[in-house]
Amino acid sequence: MEQEAVGTAGLGRLHVDVAWHSPTSVVLTPRGELDHHTAELLAAPMGEAVEAGAVRLVVDCSGLEFCDSTGLNVLLGARLLVEQRGGGVHLAAMRPTVARVFEITGADAVFTLHETLPEALEE
Numbered sequence: 750m751e752q753e754a755v756g757t758a759g760l761g762r763l764h765v766d767v768a769w770h771s772p773t774s775v776v777l778t779p780r781g782e783l784d785h786h787t788a789e790l791l792a793a794p795m796g797e798a799v800e801a802g803a804v805r806l807v808v809d810c811s812g813l814e815f816c817d818s819t820g821l822n823v824l825l826g827a828r829l830l831v832e833q834r835g836g837g838v839h840l841a842a843m844r845p846t847v848a849r850v851f852e853i854t855g856a857d858a859v860f861t862l863h864e865t866l867p868e869a870l871e872e
Contacts, residue, residue: 761781762781762782762784762786762787763779763780763781763782763783763787763790763791764779764780764781764790765777765778765779765780765790765791765794766778766780767794767798769803770805770807770870771805772802773802773803773804773805773836774803774804774805774806774807775798775803775805775806775807776807776808776809776866776870777791777794777795777798777806777807777808777809778808778809778811778812779791779808779809779810779812779813780812780813781812781813781814781815782814782815782816783813783815783816783817783819783820783823784815784816784817784819784820785817785819787820788819788820788822788823791820791823791824792823792826792827795823795827796827796830799827799830799831799834803831803836804831804834804835804836804837805831805836805837805839806827806831806836806837806838806839807838807839807841807866807869807870808824808838808839808840808841809841809842809866809869810840810841810842810843810844810847811841811842811843811844811866813843813844813847814844814846814847815846815847816847816850817850818854821850821851821854821856824838824840824856824860825856825859828859828860837861838860838861839860839861839862839863839869839872840860840861840862840863840869841862841863841864841865841866841868841869842863842864842865842866843862
């Protein structure tokens with residue numbers, strides 16, 4: 750399942766692929782820019798996955814070129830939601846520019862970070 754930006758504000762700036770890894774684990778792969786205009790394109794499938802029973806969200810950040818505070822808030826909100834259900838959000842393969850946002854804000858301390866997607870899927 751792939752989500753694409755709608756309307757003119759985010760047209761084509763973010764695509765999100767969703768793949769179930771197990772009955773309770775899903776991999777979300779955003780590609781492009783995660784910001785105020787595109788955040789809902791990641792928030793919606795994350796929420797749908799949790800409602801469908803996922804308690805482990807793995808976000809493959811290898812294709813994420815940019816993330817602003819709105820995007821960060823989407824990930825933090827998902828983290829709170831799955832932690833209430835005993836799960837967690839795992840971030841894999843962050844590019845340096847995206848990783849910097851997490852370092853500056855201290856958000857890197859509240860997520861489980863992995864160098865690669867296969868590493869994130871091993872746990």
